[in-house]
Amino acid sequence: MDAQQKAEDRAIERRFNRGMLLRLLVVVGLMFSFGYALVPLYKKICEVTGINVVTTRDLYGGSLKKNTQVDKSRTVTVEFDSNARGPFAFRPVKSSMEVHPGELTTIVYEVANGQSRDISAQAIPSYAPKQATEYFKKVECFCFKQQTLKASEAREMPVVFVIDPNLPKDVKTITLSYTFFEIGTPVAQTAAPAGQGS
Incomplete structure (x- = not known):
């Protein structure tokens, strides 16, 4: 009787374990499906409500969305100037x-x-007219840090900027000028004055 009871208990336990495993697999499958569905659902909610929109291009390669902060009624001419203080060539690709x-x-x-x-x-950047300085916002610029150029190296360095729409209406032209100068110019060694030892 004890052996039969134990066999029945083991059979019940196996059925219980199989049932529990099946339930857990279903829960894992549902959790994975829910997580997978959250991304497009979140994107759709953000698109409908207009919140958390970071890019101007939709996620499926659609056309550019209109940036409402761009003032299409105005055009500002931005002139680019460069000065080199060192043994290198430095210039903008457009004037x-x-x-x-x-x-x-x-x-x-x-x-x-x-x-x-x-x-x-x-x-080092400078701006003209001076009042335009606070309205010229650089997002990316090689002027943010020192540049090290290897021997005979040439490179292109971008400046990404936005002109604040609050720029006074009378400012029609802004000049962005950079002075690019060498840091730590090598000093020629000179002979020590007579009478001084090292």
């Missing part, structure tokens, strides 16, 4: 461009190290 306030714009500057040594350099 000017027409932009709308609020529009994300990119200009590229080219720099070339004609020396047979590495050079460290830093760019």
Whole structure:
């Protein structure tokens, strides 16, 4: 009787374990499906409500959505200037461009190290007219940090900027000028004065 009872208990336990395993597999499958469905659901909710929209292109390769912060009624001429203080060539690829306030714009500057040594350099921007400085917002710029150019290296360095739509209406032209200068210019060794030992 005890052996038969134990066999029945084991059979009940196996059925219970199989049933529990099946339930757990169903729960895992439902959780995975729910997690998988959350991404498109979240995107759809954000699209409908207009919240948390980071990009201007929809996720499925559709057309660009209109940026309502761009002032299409105005055009500002941005002129680009460059000055080099060191043994390298430095210039913008375009001397000017027409932009709308609020529009994300990119200009590229080219720099070339004609020396047979590495050079460290830093760019310092300036703006004209001076009042335009606070309205010229750089998102990305090579002027944010020092640049190290290897011997005979040439590179293109972008500047991504936006002109604030609150720019005064009388400002029609802004000049962005960079002075690119060498840092840590090598100093020629000089002979020690007579009478001084090392």
